[in-house]
Amino acid sequence: MKKTLLALAVLGAYAGVASAQSSVTIWGVVDLSINQIKNGDAKTTSMQSNQLNSNRLGFRGTEDLGGGLSAGFHLEGAMSNQDGNAGGLTFQRRSTVSLISQQGGEIRLGRDYDPSFWNLVFFDVYGANGIGQGLNLITTLGSGASTLARTNNSIGYILPGNLGGIYGQAQYALGQGNNNNKYWGARVGYASGPIDVAFGYGQTETNNPDKFKIMNIGASYNLGVAKILGLYNQNKNGALKENFYELSVSVPMGQGEFKAGYANVKEKGLPAGVDADANQWALQYIYNMSKRTALYGGYSQLDNDAASARSILGGTAQSNLAGHKSSGFNVGVRHSF
Amino acid sequence: MKKTLLALAVLGAYAGVASAQSSVTIWGVVDLSINQIKNGDAKTTSMQSNQLNSNRLGFRGTEDLGGGLSAGFHLEGAMSNQDGNAGGLTFQRRSTVSLISQQGGEIRLGRDYDPSFWNLVFFDVYGANGIGQGLNLITTLGSGASTLARTNNSIGYILPGNLGGIYGQAQYALGQGNNNNKYWGARVGYASGPIDVAFGYGQTETNNPDKFKIMNIGASYNLGVAKILGLYNQNKNGALKENFYELSVSVPMGQGEFKAGYANVKEKGLPAGVDADANQWALQYIYNMSKRTALYGGYSQLDNDAASARSILGGTAQSNLAGHKSSGFNVGVRHSF
Amino acid sequence: MKKTLLALAVLGAYAGVASAQSSVTIWGVVDLSINQIKNGDAKTTSMQSNQLNSNRLGFRGTEDLGGGLSAGFHLEGAMSNQDGNAGGLTFQRRSTVSLISQQGGEIRLGRDYDPSFWNLVFFDVYGANGIGQGLNLITTLGSGASTLARTNNSIGYILPGNLGGIYGQAQYALGQGNNNNKYWGARVGYASGPIDVAFGYGQTETNNPDKFKIMNIGASYNLGVAKILGLYNQNKNGALKENFYELSVSVPMGQGEFKAGYANVKEKGLPAGVDADANQWALQYIYNMSKRTALYGGYSQLDNDAASARSILGGTAQSNLAGHKSSGFNVGVRHSF
DSSP states (O other), X not given: OXXXXXXXXXXXXXTOOEEEEEEEEEEEEEEEEEEEEEETTEEEEEEESOSSSOOEEEEEEEEEEETTEEEEEEEEEEOOGGGTSTTOOOOOSEEEEEEEETTTEEEEEEEEEOXXXXXXXXXXXTTTOXXXXXGGGOOOTTOOOOOSSEXXXXXXXXXXXXXXXXXXXXXXXXXXXXXXXXXXXXXXXXXXXXEEEEEEEEEEOOSSSSOEEEEEEXXXXXXXXXXXXXXXXXXXXXXXXXXXXXXXXXXXXXXXXEEEEEEEEEEESOOTTOOOOEEEEEEEEEEESSSSEEEEEEEEEEEEOTTXXXXXXXXXXXXXXXXXXXXXXXXXXXXXX | OEEEEEEEEXXXXXXXXXXXXXXXXXXXXXXXXXXXXXXXXXXXXXXXXXXXXXXXXXXXXXXXXXXXXXXXXXXXXXXXXXXXXXXXXOXXXXXXXEEEETTTEEEEEEEEEOGGGHHHHHTSTTTTOSTTOGGGGOOOTTOOOOOSSEEEXXXXXXXXXXXXXXXXXXXXXXXXXXXXXXXXXXXXXXXXXXXXXXXXXXXXXXXXXXXXXXXXXXXXXXXXXXXXXXXXXXEEETTEEEEEEEEEEXXXXXXXXXXXXXXXXXXXXXXXXXXXXXXXXEEEEEEESSSSEEEEEEEEEEEEOTTOOOOSSTTSOOTTOTTSEEEEEEEEEEEEO | OEEEEEEEEESSTTTOOEEEEEEEEEEEEEEEEEEEEEETTEEEEEEESOSSSOOEEEEEEEEEEETTEEEEEEEEEEOOGGXXXXXXXXXXXXXXXXXXXXXXXXXXXXXXXXXXXXXXXXXXXTTTOSTTOGGGGOOXXXXXXXXXXXXXXXXXXXXXXOSTTEEEEEEEEOOTTOGGGOEEEEEEEEEETTEEEEEEEEEEOOSSSSOXXXXXXXXXXXXXXXXXXXXXXXXXXXXXXXXXXXXEEEEEETTEEEEEEEEEEEEESOOTTOOOOEEEEEEEEEEESSSSEEEEEEEEEEEEOTTOOOOSSTTSOOTTOTTSEEEEEEEEEEEEO
């Protein structure tokens, strides 16, 4: 899935004299699928990216500084390959520089994933991608916070890998004139053998009077014949509260893999009689032609209560969706490099 | 012209353990030229890209899946190097993922060239680039179709290379809310020794009442001392019709190459007395310093009838061009990598 | 700091047959810092790029054409890594194709640095980057000229390296409908042992009645224990004149380096009683963890006279700055690859 390009450092722009071996890694994912989705009465057929894994192109590398220290950079941009990535290549998935100590952990600066997002990825069997992801049900409650997945201007600390299964990270992100990005959060977990459990918390100042707060707990257990995942997430914005849980499972089947998930969200603090709850169930089958190339297909159905207008496919038109079903299936191919 | 970067797949983002050899190819073209163009009475001098070959930067690779199967990706973006590619790097020239069978052909998803475009490239001695290209005369008849060269959201099938000289492809592109991109088309050809002949057809739904239809036939014959190319193209949009033909020739001369072409277009279905016909002739000389680097110069002249405002250089201001000549020359350098 | 990727030229898009060895170099800089700046009474804390070196990602290569000739391309884009380079990857730092003769010099086409900028880089100890750079004081006098650092559509000539220490270059840039880019300029210098001295001049047509003219002289002397740099720059636009000088010094200290600078600017030709002069002093310490990775910190203070609103950090809000101080410090990490 990733390539390390053999590289030779040169002593100047046009010198061409090899002086030290180093490496730049270029890697990415092209994932394209055909999606037939029904949002209420509106049926659409569309080609989409990101349905098994997130489309991306990236450049990264590390430098050994000696004494257990290293430095590294990571530039990773999303791609919408169905339209030639018409929005242009940015590195908004991640764009960081790091100083890493094997003993003391990593300090990381830049645009990065935030700690309170990772449980939504690792304890959802769909990895926060596609029509089956639990994330289809999660909102920022109109808070304006832009920090659900990532923050700009962030300073992060990541625990080292030598803590006997305990892992974790903390992050502070500067608002820099935009409080929707002013964030702090932390995550701590424990992984050992078949078990993995983690807790995450984050809060965002926002440009509105109320903070946006997110708290989640996830756990997974690998039975061998199946891996079971559980996730609970609570979002808050003033009096509004969103309680979400998801149960999902993956079952390896030779070169293939079967996945299923059920997720449920309840909104609290709405005016009396307003019901914005929803639930979703989803199935997926993946056939791995190789480690890098897979065919996949899935089905998902999301039931909206009267005041919920959630969709299994964010990018499609969904007028009059409130109180209606969103459902559909896709088939696709994912190639990573 | 293309580089295959030696690459090693690693087992995880920071694992750094080499496990399998793979490859990412980075390639591209930087072609810059000085163009002195007279559109009617307006003379402009400008630096332009794309005059011998299309400027581009790309990333691609293939993975051998065994049993004659492979998977591949192709990301290729245009560049306007005279202004530092101010519009940003996209992959709108091509952005695809493919599954390829040596016996059965290739299935390709994404943004791609469409089948009805290729004859306009391969049977024009200028390869659909620059002030001499026949494409200067071809329009989409105000239909709004965005599919002359490429489509978004496309599903393509390409015949395998084992059919005794017969080649071909078919493509369907989803509208996805924009019927100017809703397209289907096909191309079939035969190449053997000095001869190459092909037929192409495509039609686009468009956001207007009428479909845009394109049909073309091309043939070339390589005499050794010269290669002769012929191309006929007919575009239709409701009652409007555009009949185009082009004859062109290339003559190898040691390290150099001489090219000449004549093209003619006639518009049908216009109101009585409206004449939007035009013709163009063009000459070019290319001096190959190496396979990758060439110097070139050319001259082109386009004669517009009263209601035609075609130009040999699309990007320049052309007020009052209708009924006037567009002519000029350029000199440039093309470097591919 | 730079990598040459081992690369193999292939004979066609999908041939996969290695035929000739060539090279594409990928290189870049990720530099991120925390900046606490006070502009007048407004204090801001922000993460910034470009404070020690300019953030960038680039692709380049050269081809040996034999007989002392070579061809090359250079694509280099800026990055704002704190926000994931939200503006998208362009190659506006430089985007050129070159033909190079060891004996005769280099001809270069595209978007490039202009000759009158280099003295502002090489004779400023901060290399025209960050809160301490002399460039914080230099303006284009409201002329609209976009040519202070670079030009689009440029044709450049660079002297060969065999002239006994004399170096130089000249450039002409086409306006192409925008006279703010219509420029010519030249630079000539002499470097030998510890001494380096250079003169630069440039003028831009502009879209206004008056030309923008820039003239500068710089010199440096390397004493071993310290390097001393001096720079004088004069900008003109009609009756307006801006006289700038800067003295700066760098002192190597083991793995570290200490830098200090003082710069002063005086505006002439303003209405009587209007004083837009300013001065700036700055300190910086750099600790090199390796050739590629450095930690740094600095302080800078800029004193504005009543009609000057210059800032040590361009991108921050600076309302009511006229006549007030701009000051602050930063700490950061720069990693190049």
